[in-house]
Amino acid sequence: MWGGWIDGSVMAAIDLTWCFPEILLALLLVVMMGPGSISTMLAIAIAYLAQFARLTRTQIARLRGATFVEASRSMGAGPTHIWLRRLRPNAIAPIVIVAILTVGNAILLEATLGFFGMGAQPPVPSWGGMMNADSVQMFTVPWVIICPGAGSALSVIAINLLGGGLLRGLDVRHRASKV
């Protein structure tokens, strides 16, 4: 009745944020809220909100036609029971993997905002903030830029390796193929 209308409206609003590149949206939000740790955090959270909402929505829509959901429905389970006991637990697993892989992108986004002077402000430590503070000496003492850059790159690689490991660890098909 009205469920489809609410679903369509919320997804349309979320898709609107997806139209912008993350960096542009985050910059816009930080400019509106003023630079600082809290505004950076909110900007990054809003910039990546759409992908989580879309992924969860797609998972729910895909699982709704699954055999085990059909079986549950045929046994008399209501929509709330199916949603809570069948759809929700099965839809969450891929979200955790995507969240860990998103952390790498968020580190880069925070570093970019910090480099533009829009991230966490000193004395709060930040990779981008360090690069921004020493950018005037970039050509005389390049390591002041290279070290924070290498630090952020290593953080992203480490997080992505963790995400990859989790993906392999949680993927049942991958484990089954090794047996």
Add this chain to the structure above:
Amino acid sequence: MFLHARGMAPARIGLKHVLGARELPLMTILASGSACWLLAVAASMIVGTGLGLICGYVGGLD
């Protein structure tokens, strides 16, 4: 091993020497503004997943 041989309890070794020596700098970084990306992704995941679940539920009612 040395501390263990001196009779120090494992919990005390863990808290005072392992956490203090190795993990504390990591904790300091995570507690600082540098880790705002971590909180941001957590907030984004919770709100986004919640929205997706609610939309999936109300969309499926029709």
